[in-house]
Amino acid sequence: MLDFSKFNGLVPAIVQDYQSGEVLMLGFMNAEAWELTRATRRAHYYSRTRQKIWIKGETSGHIQLVKEIYLDCDQDSVLLKVEQVGGAACHKGYRSCFHNLVEGQSYRPVGTKVFDPKEVYK
Numbered sequence: 691m692l693d694f695s696k697f698n699g700l701v702p703a704i705v706q707d708y709q710s711g712e713v714l715m716l717g718f719m720n721a722e723a724w725e726l727t728r729a730t731r732r733a734h735y736y737s738r739t740r741q742k743i744w745i746k747g748e749t750s751g752h753i754q755l756v757k758e759i760y761l762d763c764d765q766d767s768v769l770l771k772v773e774q775v776g777g778a779a780c781h782k783g784y785r786s787c788f789h790n791l792v793e794g795q796s797y798r799p800v801g802t803k804v805f806d807p808k809e810v811y812k
Contacts (some may be wrong), residue, residue, distance in 0.1 A: 693766045694721055701766055707777065708757040709769035714779035715787040717746075719768060731756045733770055746792060750810045752776035778804035781811070 692701055700718040707714055717735035719727065723743050726734040731752035733746040747753030754772040761768060780787040783803035790797040 691765065692721075692724060692761065692768070693800060694762065696766050701739070701768055702726070703733075703735065703768040704772055705754065705770045705772055707732065707774055709773075712786060713782075713788055714772070714774055724768070725746045727756060727770070728759070733772060746779075750776065750778070750781070750805070752805075754779070772776065776804070783810075785808045 697718075697749075698719050701724070701804075703717045705714045705717065705759070706712060709798040719734070720736040720743075720757060723734040723736045726732075726743065726745075733756055735744055736742070737744050745753070750786060753775045754770070754773060756770055756772055759768065760771075776784070776787050779812065780789060783805045785800050785804055786798070786800050789799050789801045791800045
């Protein structure tokens with residue numbers, strides 16, 4: 691169903707809030723994360739830095755319940771529409787990972803933190 695051959699066995703996974711359409715994050719999946727996500731309806735990803743599968747919210751409790759899954763036209767990218775439990779998708783405590791607004795040659799964080807990462811990721 692998915693073509694894992696183009697990005698060293700990975701496919702990008704765009705994640706949106708299923709009600710608002712807000713883009714929450716971009717992750718990557720390998721075949722195992724893909725199958726676990728489909729089987730459990732909880733978002734699983736492949737960490738490129740840790741080189742292992744992780745379940746979104748495993749540490750923070752801010753899990754993603756998968757409501758709908760879409761594939762792009764080439765079957766090499768995934769769009770997950772999720773219910774973001776706990777309010778934050780970003781490991782830095784923001785609702786969305788896309789919380790830095792570019793202004794000229796710099797950027798600044800916008801939005802309000804939902805949690806303090808120092809408290810959650812001890």
